[in-house]
Amino acid sequence: MKTRYIKSGVLLVLFSLMPLFSCKKYLDVKPYDSISDEAPIVDKASAEAAVRGAYRGLASLSYSTAFQKTIILSAGDVVSKNNAQTDLNVINYDLRSDIGFLETFWGSFYNTINRANLVIDKLPSVQDNALTSDLKNQLLGEAYFIRAYSYFDLARTFGGVQIFLTPTKLVEDKIGKVKSTQAEVYAQVLSDLNAAEALLPNTVVRNRATKYTVYALRARLHLYTDNFESAETDASLVLANTANYRVITPFALPLTGSTESVFEVSFSANDINPGFALWNGNNRQLEPKAVLHNLLQSTTDGGGRKVLSTVSGSSFLGRIFASNTASTPLIRTAEIQLIRAEARARKTTPDLTGSLDDINVIRTRSAVPISTSATVDDLLLDIEKERRLEFALEPHRWFDLVRTGRADEVLNATDPDKYIFPIPGSEIRVNPSLVQNPGY
């Protein structure tokens, strides 16, 4: 009797110890929702997916609500409905390095860059018969373009920043790197764009990068670096393709999905457009100011562009996005036209009539009287005003006024140090080699 109990007891003990033998296996759990980053890009499908991920970064992270809102608010033509304390810092040109959204922009741009870097690093060595060399080139070119776009935004927002051209494997690799100057960053953007140009096809896909997209962004870059001849050349390369890139008369929304759009980013029900909530709904954060609304409604200024602002009760609604799945225009044909107008007016030997023609293309399609300006200064004022109205709800004007040295006069932003935003304090805390921008 007793021995039976002992026997059964021993059996129980042995039985219970069984799990021990498979302990190692038991403790090896593989992730379900993700894959290991050991081999992120190995074939055609994974290469395409990685590039799409980089576009998603550009669309959903880089052009976040906070970025659009801050840049648009800085231009003084809209009011913040939320009246957050930090919005007061923005409109008073009194940013501090401990304001949370700065960290968001900064991190978002670099997140997108890291996605692009991963493609640039891994794609060239991928061997897959399904991945043709044309497709490989296209994907690589797109990654260069996305990186260029991100560094361009970083430089115009934060000035000189650190340039990283490889994906992050170890944090240590990226600590201790000193900032490049703003000019150096712009030079990197140019180099990436040139690389992209050589790789990308000569096609028209408005929500992906092509040769034309590269020309367009390079034209904009040249304007920021005062290379007006080159800006004109690149702008003309886009505008010469009139079948695919021309402004449409009359001015009508949306400004995407047509020849109005050179580059736009797409959204869906799963990845909704953060810009929509910025302007729409009771929780909207921005409204056009009366002064902007009135300019847009004026038949001599806004003309057809009056649809950008509508009256609702005692407030105005900005009407750039029709829904939360609408695309966001990043580079529009109208911008290329105005880039060329400005380049022609400001190049060493100004082309005043060419500039005027470009301005009047925009004015005509908006059904406002054409301009007859005959001096460089007048033309530049015309361009400034056209850009203000044409891009009333897009994050351009602040950068334009800073770029042209007009922020002080137009916005009463007297301290030039404030034209460049402070590097987020949290970033400097963890990377002491990063030097804060002057004035913060």
Next chain:
Amino acid sequence: MKIQKALLVVLLSFAIHAVHAQTVIQGTLIDEVTKLPIEEATIVVKGTQDGATSDSAGFYSITTTAEPPFVLAVYGLGYDIKEIDVYEVDGRVDIPLKAVDEDEVVVVGYGERTKKELIGAITKVDAESAKTFPVASFDAQLQGRSSGVQVNTFSGTPGEGVRVQIRGTASINAGNDPLYVIDGIFINNNSLATINLGSKKTSPLADINPADIESIEVLKDASAIAIYGSRGANGVILVTTKKGDYDQDGPVVNFNVSQGWQWAEKKRLWKLASGPEHATIVNEQWINSGNDNPALNQTYANRPFRPTTEVIDGVAGRGNPEDQQTYDRLSRVLRTAQVRSYDLNVSDGNKTTRYYIGLGYTKQDGILKPSSFDRFAVKLNFETKLNKRLTFGSINGVYRTFRQQVRGGAGQEGGHLLAALHAPTYQPIYNPDGTYARPSLYENVDILTNTDLYNINTTSIRYVGNQFLEAEIIKDLKFRTSFGLDYNHYREKEFFSDKTIIGGVQNTGGYRSDALTAYTIFQNEQTLSYRKLIRDKHSLSFVIGNSIQSSTADVTSATGIGFPNNQFQQISAASTRISSQSKSKSTLASFFGRVNYGLRGKYFLEIALRADGSSKFNAKNRWGYFPAVGLAWRIKDEDFLKNSTLFSDLKLRASVGQAGNQNNIGDFASQGLIGGNGAYPDNLTGGPRPGTSPTQLANPDLKWETTTSYNAGLDFGFLKNRILVDFNVYYKYTKDVLLSLPIPQSTGYTSILSNQGEISNRGIELGIATVNLKGKDYSWKTSFNISRNVSKAEKLVNPLTFESREYIRTEEGEQLQSFWLYKQLYVDKQTGNAVIEDVNGDGVINSSDRQLLGNLFPDFYGGLSNTIEYKGFDLGFLFSYQYGNKVFNFNKYILEGGGTRDASRSILASQLDRWTAPGQETNTPRVTSVGNNYNLEQNSRYLEDGSFIRLKSVTIGYTLPKRWTNIAKLDKVRLYAQGSNLLLFTKYTGPDPESSGSAIPNQQGLDTATPPQPMGFLFGANITIR
């Protein structure tokens, strides 16, 4: 008059009845253990005046008129009160008494101990009195009840998260919650909420029915927690549920019913400026700002509150301040809420089987409409001796909880309370045409409180159970195997009709989202335990065992947008349907052992070791080894104290040991990950196609966070243990802190989980329990505890900041989670401007001038409870207190913004104290949007002292005399009334210093978006039938 007469007749009839027979009861009172007689003990026939006192031989003799059956109650100094049912008097009634404290059984990890041989710092909580407190979950009931346990309820909404911390904060990102073990099952206490609740959390512990709880033990020091190894670093809360007793005299049925009402204390609620006052402040701010910065183009002429006839740039004025109306929204969302609870349980046992069945239903409405919580609970515990050696046991709890949720959160997604509190008072709730008005940022309050239009609810169905088989292999050697399961089927639903912002503006045609989380903890354990007393001199016991555990979360969700009309609410009818599914899993394998040795009942030694392997770490760092050793010396039993009449107990305890932590880190925290969350189209016409992006940086070196604890304790008993004191000093040092280390975002990532930093916690705890008075039919007991803990970041590479506005910061050499603020020194009497301390003296106020100004952890905290019994009456009350903690009054920060928030937020009445004229002394600066008066978000002006003393509960009960209840064949009937949170003493200007808008770790202590803990009354009856 008539009634009095009638009563007199009734009483007299009892008296006459009593005169009829006389019974004599005699016997001896002896100590159960020593068998020595007990003198001067009181023995009474309950419900009568008849009683006696025992003599030096322990002899007593009572003459009573009562007829059996009746109850004899014995009150001996230093002994437990004993009640004996007397059915017939047959000669002598000898009564053995159990000395207080002797052999009080305390549950420890994988075993039990008598209090005498206990080495670890363990507090046994008075579960009986704690569980009547009307909150949903038992963890919230623990406030003030144990030293070393800090409990804070962040919100007045039933079923929401509670913070429980044992001996401070040892971790930053791996969690600071204690381990909860119910009848041997490690249960989940992390909120499963996946929907947006605005930083709020639901408490999974609210699933458990407190009525089923037999005892709660809090394990605090290394010796007590060592057997739990990696799980126990933050302390362990052991819950034992009722099981019935073997050899019971028949079933005992308990029925408890209570009904109560709760409300927010009116005079502590926020006071808002009226419509005219709001307009005045905004105009004043408008003009002041215009003067300060002319570029703003703000003048008296274009002030916002000007006559409606003055149209400027196409915008009409909003009317003069005095023309504004005032609309009260708070009263539309707050209510007097009902709480009710019914519990029925039965327990019984014979020689071989015992069982407990519990049924419970609790419903609590929140004071914030429409929140509510209800719970059905079924408990079945069953244990049977299959034969002489084998015992099978089954522990089962099935719970269904339903929560009507309210959203918290600040900012635009802010929910129910903020929509009422932060919406400007001058703005109407309805448009002139009767439609819902929504002029400010928030949803209309009448939509939020109407569940037909706006409905967020959660249904949790949960099973917690453990099945075990225990075999006595040879005498004193037991083998036990158990299979435990904690399964939670957690269903969340959101519906926003087309009348709401979410369903009508952000999305059109209504919005509906459902999420189903299946969360499973499976656990299998084997233990071999031995316990032996050798020749009365040596006691030896050991336990060895192994445990494997897996936790799996599987979340499936679906969203539908755009419904034909509001009658369609199922996602199948939506025009856009989005779905998602994800899964995660972690496993843990452990081996443990513990040896206890006692010599002559005086010297005790305990050695424990546990090894844990976790799937969260890489193979090379997977295993952690956590040893502990403890010693105790019962000085009382030494010869020099044996005969002391002053000391009835004296014991010295000491322990040192290590414990690990990996609780709240991601399941795949050490791996580099690529996520599938980057879909993007290939062209304009095709839809999105799959995309990937790097989501997590690898850290192959990730390993266990390890806490080394030292504890020294002294237990005193004075005057036959009428005064019991326990005193503990501890020091905990945590190394390799699991830290979501911020890294340069230029890497493309925001943080990496790594073992960085070291944290210390040191503290003292004192608990005093006294029996102040004890006599024939009265007693008065007091228990008091006080604790102090200081958590300090000893080593940290870089300061850590938390919360999007970086309000909270942890810095090397400083206390954890300190508020990081600009210090407003004063308001300049002449200019009205706030003067901010320029810490580095560079003449500029920027982030380098921010300083650490206190934190949300108190300098000391504790509780004081009293229980007084007189005849059938009982009175109990509990005060809890905290001193030296700070609260950031976030509501005040938003609502005392100097009118700069204009039409987007309301204004607190306290804003009216702003500076208006030179020479005025005030702490509230001149209102302007320019400069530092209102533009510094992290202004110390909003940081307040959160110290408080709270009268947590008062209970008055009356147990009906036995002779009345016997008529109805009831064993015991107790009627009681309870008041909760009746008094609050605090300097804090918000309604509740414990409120926190966020329940997320490291982001707590900002008071916003939450109703205060309610005050209330309830009435109940407790009926026992034998």
